[in-house]
């Protein structure tokens with residue numbers, strides 16, 4: 108593939124207070140790709156995602172989205188460029204109904220990105236359509252995971268950051284989640300995913316990065332990684 | 346009470362509830378989204394009354410259009426003032442520690458009060474009655490002003506409008522979402538800056554409207570800011586933080602209780618006269634105390650989950666090193682030689698500083714190491730004053746003994762009040778301390794026979810051997826230094842460790858078998874007793890005392906000192922008390938507007954050094970390598 112990178116992180120360094128979390132991290136996601144960032148607990152996956160959306164400040168390095176520097180922008184500006192963020196902890200508005208949760212995420216339609224309406228999202232996530240008025244706080248973990256993705260899609264993003272979407276889900280739901288991600292890819296969305304679940308990643312991802320202690324240790328196509336038992340053994344086995 | 350009387354009091358209560366509800370709703374909405382406890386909300390209400398008064402005077406007292414135009418325009422102007430405040434000050438400190446935001450809003454109270462003093466003067470201003478509604482209707486043969494009827498309607502109407510706004514508009518949805526997780530709302534592409542500003546507009550508008558609507562009922566005056574803010578706090582806390590419906594219910598409840606206390610008047614029970622009229626000053630605080638103990642999150646509130654994205658981790662305290670003690674020693678030596686200058690004025694100032702250092706030190710102990718913010722610390726200062734003074738005057742004990750009655754009385758008070766307070770945490774705890782302080786204040790204020798009422802007590806002369814200013818100075822200094830040393834000792838004793846463990850992770854502390862509450866309770870009592878000591882010293886250094894010693898403004902002074910100095914450092918209260926007392930004294934001698942100057946100074950400090958003076962110095966020293974960095 109020769110398409111230019113849609114999201115390009117170069118030499119990123121991020122700190123929490125004095126703790127150095129990400130060191131010279133570089134990665135990219137090209138248009139229409141599903142890229143997975145694999146790593147163990149505490150490796151720095153979520154921190155990478157948060158740095159991209161601007162929730163944690165990048166100390167050094169650059170982050171570009173469609174050729175534009177975003178590392179100094181406020182999160183809402185980044186989101187408005189068409190970059191959607193689905194947090195690991197879901198962060199559903201528990202007092203708000205499903206419909207209201209979607210409303211918070213709504214942005215105007217965007218060129219070069221699929222346009223979502225609640226009805227279209229309910230086709231993607233039929234469960235949600237059956238509980239439109241239910242408060243977010245009274246939904247199961249799986250339902251909340253659907254809702255948090257749907258909520259981000261309401262912003263009609265070009266690229267979404269999915270932080271460990273398979274975490275804590277039953278195997279059936281994980282399968283469903285994989286299908287959903289492939290559907291999103293078919294719609295033309297670019298996806299940057301973080302995962303610990305290799306099996307799940309193999310179902311959806313085109314390319315993979317492995318992060319350990321805040322550094323990228325490996326990059327390659329998903330097929331290459333699947334074939335490389337030594338790398339998997341070294342960085343991913345628990 | 347006859348039936349007609351009950352109905353009339355009930356209607357009075359309804360009318361009184363409206364304005365209270367408006368202010369409280371505004372406070373609640375602002376708190377929900379920004380997590381800022383806006384102490385200046387009562388000041389906005391006060392501005393509402395003043396501005397409406399002026400506008401109505403300007404448009405003509407008897408024009409209906411002029412009256413209502415004035416009321417609405419005043420509310421709008423106050424809304425815009427809220428916007429300016431948000432944009433110029435609060436916006437810069439959303440990420441600062443909660444207490445700093447509080448300090449900034451205190452500063453605003455000071456500034457707004459002096460602005461009002463400058464524009465409208467110190468006299469009370471009573472506006473005209475509403476044109477077209479000057480009559481009264483007959484209810485059960487009693488007269489009820491027409492304007493009150495209108496107010497009775499306005500409350501529920503505003504409640505309905507707010508409900509529509511919050512539940513039926515995108516803006517309302519965003520506000521409710523931001524109340525739970527404002528960071529996520531931002532990550533979804535919502536411009537929080539605009540959201541926050543608009544929320545401030547609405548909140549300030551409601552406060553302004555609440556004030557403006559009172560023009561025909563109460564005079565505009567400079568004391569309104571603090572009385573209204575404590576009323577509004579009570580309403581918000583009783584109703585449940587962030588619940589608009591709860592605020593309405595609570596406003597109703599409290600206004601009814603007040604109306605009935607006035608209606609009942611004096612009742613003779615078993616031969617003694619009980620004055621319910623006097624009870625009006627405390628009834629709301631009693632209600633609040635009961636609600637907080639029975640249902641800590643308020644009538645319609647929900648147990649509060651901490652809002653995301655606003656957690657603050659307190660840095661650990663370092664063991665007191667050689668540097669610390671040598672600085673302290675130097676300071677004490679300096680203070681010891683000060684009287685040699687023979688400057689009487691300087692002595693008086695130093696005595697004040699010493700006393701308030703101890704007072705601020707005890708509050709700091711509560712807020713910092715013990716993790717309990719008190720909005721009513723003046724109660725213990727005042728109990729100390731009165732305890733010592735009454736023992737001296739009524740029991741005729743010598744001053745040397747009377748001084749110890751101060752900490753005793755205050756410690757006892759703190760034991761009682763603290764028992765309730767430690768059951769709560771955060772803002773709720775702070776509110777309850779305020780409630781108790783107000784109760785204590787109004788008892789002292791109204792019990793003429795015993796406490797001298799509003800006149801206070803005079804004739805607190807020190808014993809003969811202390812008649813000399815310099816000697817008195819040394820004795821007071823010794824007490825204050827001793828008190829502070831005791832506090833520092835306690836903080837670094839196992840007791841202090843337990844308190845900090847309880848503050849930082851109450852659940853874990855509980856899990857390893859520490860009865861956190863019990864320790865907090867004792868901590869509260871210690872802080873109270875020592876505050877009482879500072880009060881007793883104050884009483885004898887001044888020779889007279891008044892209920893002001895336990896008024897809200899004294900508590901606010903204490904908070905400002907602590908926050909000014911910085912909560913994270915033990916030396917903070919010393920710096921804070923010294924700077925505050927000196928500034929107040931220095932400026933007050935030169936201008937009538939010392940509050941504004943102090944307020945602006947505080948704002949500048951808050952915006953420039955969000956860690957307090959001592960925190961800033963420490964940071965600079967760390968940077969210059971003068972202080973060893975603790976490994977992260």
Ligand SMILES: Nc1ncnc2c1ncn2[C@@H]1O[C@H](COP(=O)(O)OP(=O)(O)OP(=O)(O)O)[C@@H](O)[C@H]1O
Nearest residue numbers: 123126128146147148149150151152153154155195
């Ligand atoms: N708010 C924070 N303050 C300080 N350190 C943090 C904070 N959040 C995360 N860390 C630390 O940063 C490192 C990376 O955390 P991060 O959440 O990015 O890991 P992760 O790869 O997402 O892990 P997981 O699979 O458990 O979600 C960890 O060592 C963690 O302890």
Ligand SMILES: [Mg+2]
Nearest residue numbers: 152153154195
């Ligand atoms: Mg993570």
